[in-house]
Amino acid sequence: MFVTRGLFFTLLVISEKFRQVLSTDASHDCPRFDYEYKLLERLLKIELMHKEMEANLMHFQDQLKTIQHLSRGHASTFVRWGKTTCPGNDTELVYEGFAGGSLYSEPGSAADFLCLPKLPTWAKNVGGTDIAAFIYGAEYEIISGSNPFSTVSREDDVPCCVCRPPRTTSLMIPARTDCYPGWNQEYNGYLMSDYHVHPGATNYVCVDANPDAVLGGTANNNGHLMYVVQAKCGSLPCPPYVEGRVIACVVCSK
Structure with missing residues (x-):
């Protein structure tokens, strides 16, 4: 003592x-x-x-x-698809912009969704040829009767923003509406990707549950398209998954 x-x-x-x-x-x-x-x-x-x-x-x-x-000081970043502002939890907005990617019908396209800055800066112009890759804006392709969103419609263009939380790890979890214990929820929403028969591949992204649309972007220009994702039973066990159910998602940080 x-x-x-x-x-x-x-x-x-x-x-x-x-x-x-x-x-x-x-x-x-x-x-x-x-x-x-x-x-x-x-x-x-x-x-x-x-x-x-x-x-x-x-x-x-x-x-x-x-x-x-x-x-x-070594924090992670994540993209909030469908929004131009970051959620709470002391999360910092890095930049806002437009969702984009390759054309849905091009088999040689890149798969990634990109969040393109609202105000680009340009380097040397070496255009004038079709022997190149292309990037397009993204549109919501939400079929009537299977639209989980109440704030956007089919053909609306998709905004996005890049966010930086004061935590070192960010993670998108598919098929969850909330985070596991010990993790901070940044936002939740629905998993989206391109239509399954289109030759242009895309990855999966988590679109905010209450998305916005790019102002004035309502024309049907196609481009990089976003469809909701549904479960298909077989190799995917049912239960717990359900055939045809829309897959939710959540972005978490720690």
């Missing part, structure tokens, strides 16, 4: 008294005083060790706080 601060000073005073007694009566044999004096010395040493341990602990705690602060 460590000596308290008040007791430390009390022991210091008593120790000094014993030292004075022993020094003024050195001709006498004082084994009891000698024993108690040595005991006090040991208690004082223990107290000093305690103070040193406390100082070391505070130093280690300061180092840990510094490491945690530095780790927050």
Whole structure:
């Protein structure tokens, strides 16, 4: 058991008294005083060790706080598809823009959805040839009767934004409407991709449950198309999955 601060000073005073007694009566044999004096010395040493341990602990705690602060500087990013603003949780907007990708009917196209900045900057212009890859804007292709969204319609163009949470890991989880314990929910929505018979491949993205549309982008220009994703039983076990059910999604961070 460590000596308290008040007791430390009390022991210091008593120790000094014993030292004075022993020094003024050195001709006498004082084994009891000698024993108690040595005991006090040991208690004082223990107290000093305690103070040193406390100082070391505070130093280690300061180092840990510094490491945690530095780790927050290596945060992750995620795209919020269908929105131009980031959710809460101290999440920072990096930029807003337009969802885009390759043409749905081109078999040689890239699969990725891209969030293109609202205000591009241009490098050297080397255009004027069709021997190139192309990028198009994205449209919601939501068939009547299977539209899980109440805020957008078919042919609406898709906005997006890139967000940076103050956490080191971001994860999109398909087939979930909420995050697992210990994770922070950034947003939830529905999984979307291209139509299954189109030759142009796309990846899966999580579109916000309450998406917006690009202002004025209602024309049927096609481009990079986005359809809701449904479960197909077989290799995918049913239950727990259900044939034809629309797949939800959630974006989480930690």
